[in-house]
Amino acid sequence: MKDILKIAVQKSGRLNEKSMGLLKECGIKINNGGKLMSTASNFPLEIFYLRDDDIPQYVAEGVADIGIVGENEYLEKQQPVEIINRTGFSKCRLSLAIKREEAYPGLEWFSGKRIATSYPVILKSFLQKNNIDATVEVISGSVEIAPGIGLADAVFDIVSTGSTLLANGLKEVEVALRSEALLIANTMLNREKKEILDKLLFRIEAAKSAKQNKYILLNAPNEKLDSIIALLPGMRSPTVLPLADEGWSSVHSVINEDDFWEVIDQLKEKGAEGILVCPIEKMIV
Ligand SMILES: Nc1ncnc2c1ncn2[C@@H]1O[C@H](COP(=O)(O)OP(=O)(O)OP(=O)(O)O)[C@@H](O)[C@H]1O
Ligand SMILES: O=P(O)(O)OC[C@H]1O[C@H](OP(=O)(O)OP(=O)(O)O)[C@H](O)[C@@H]1O
Ligand SMILES: [Mg+2]
Incomplete structure (x- = not known):
């Protein structure tokens, strides 16, 4: 039988919505099962809904393989579990x-x-x-x-x-x-469960990168292209396509949310026009 990874999330409270949101961003569809447990229809994952205080202990004992819990609870409970990911939410x-x-x-x-x-x-x-x-x-x-x-x-x-x-x-x-919410794991996961966890982590990172970045499209006069491209690193380098209007190009790139407003101002100064900024659904680097 194929193994299944068991994740403990808070049943209700401050962490519940964000924890379920994270699984959703990872493309995981959860069946409406019982109140305390459900399964995913498209990923080998079983979800246990628990009080957050109990999650470190359940993960340490292997009742659940992984769990999402506040760093405050993780430190308070002093259970021998591994931190697998800092989620960045519930700060x-x-x-x-x-x-x-x-x-x-x-x-x-x-x-x-x-x-x-x-x-x-x-x-x-x-x-x-x-x-x-x-x-x-x-x-x-x-x-x-x-x-x-x-x-x-x-x-x-x-x-x-x-x-x-x-x-x-x-x-x-x-x-x-x-403190922020942490993804914690049991320290003795078998190979099959580790493989499932790696797949989940890959998806979490892709969802996190997507949130941290924006896709930007703009029009630029060709003579200003070099200085505009210098402001836009892109994933490898920006994409530049000629516009039907001669002397102009369309530039596509990815920018970090944190640099966003500063870069936009500088782009405008350098002569960029028609700037579009779009959210990214997933980002695999
Ligand atoms: N105001 C807040 N802003 C951001 N994060 C918070 C806030 N309050 C709590 N948290 C984080 O969310 C976690 C859960 O908080 P919550 O208040 O839902 O816990 P609880 O009442 O102990 O829930 P439970 O019924 O599961 O024991 C906390 O341990 C903390 O990490
Ligand atoms: O600084 P603030 O934004 O006011 O947040 C702090 C409050 O949030 C949490 O309680 P919560 O509102 O989750 O209620 P609870 O006490 O029922 O857990 C926490 O226990 C604090 O009381
Ligand atoms: Mg609690």
């Missing part, structure tokens, strides 16, 4: 926050204080590294409410926009960890 930070009205002189403020968190392992290691002796109060959710109800003096929790802190009268004073 957030784990930070210390205190009441907004408190003056904050620096980390020593936390000495002797009570800090509420759902991440005691990461917090204790951070405090130890910084020689701070504080009490860690472990709670499993709604951490930001703790100072307001007298449960703790400070919190150590996930921050993204900062709006939850703001709504609870808190301010972020130290960032201990920058």
Whole structure:
């Protein structure tokens, strides 16, 4: 029988939609199976829907072969799994926050204080590294409410926009960890499962590259071609095709999302016209 790769994704919550989106971008069609498990119709993949806290353990034990989990959970759970890919999504930070009205002189403020968190392992290691002796109060959710109800003096929790802190009268004073969703794997996968995983990783990279790049088409006067091409590296080099209008060419290339606006301005300065920028569906480099 052909082997099948088992992936654990969060059942519902912040990671679920992006994890399923990643599989979709990889061209994987998922059958509407049960609530806790389903299979792909066009790829040897079985999907388990779990609480994110349990994913590192299930992957370490081989119940699932791979999983998508926040770096925060991966570090907190200290399970012997391998990081296979940094997905680039669900970016957030784990930070210390205190009441907004408190003056904050620096980390020593936390000495002797009570800090509420759902991440005691990461917090204790951070405090130890910084020689701070504080009490860690472990709670499993709604951490930001703790100072307001007298449960703790400070919190150590996930921050993204900062709006939850703001709504609870808190301010972020130290960032201990920058996190993103990781693809993790069991360290003992057999050859067949490794081959399936390699195929999946190839697709993930193609989808990631596509998102990171744009396809650009423009018209350029021939005498300006050299300076315009110099701005557009392309995958190998830009494609240049003559236009019906003599003295003009059409230039096609790929540019990185991060360089996008700066390059566009420079292209216009050099005389480029009719610039079209299109999304790329997949990119194999
Ligand atoms: N505000 C946020 N912005 C970006 N990423 C976040 C945010 N909050 C959480 N995350 C990331 O998403 C992961 C899942 O968050 P979520 O709040 O859904 O977890 P949960 O409530 O523990 O879910 P579960 O019910 O599966 O245990 C976190 O571990 C973190 O990596
Ligand atoms: O800085 P912000 O953008 O406000 O995001 C931070 C909040 O997001 C997460 O909670 P979530 O909203 O997922 O709810 P939960 O506590 O039910 O997991 C996290 O636990 C923080 O409370
Ligand atoms: Mg959880």
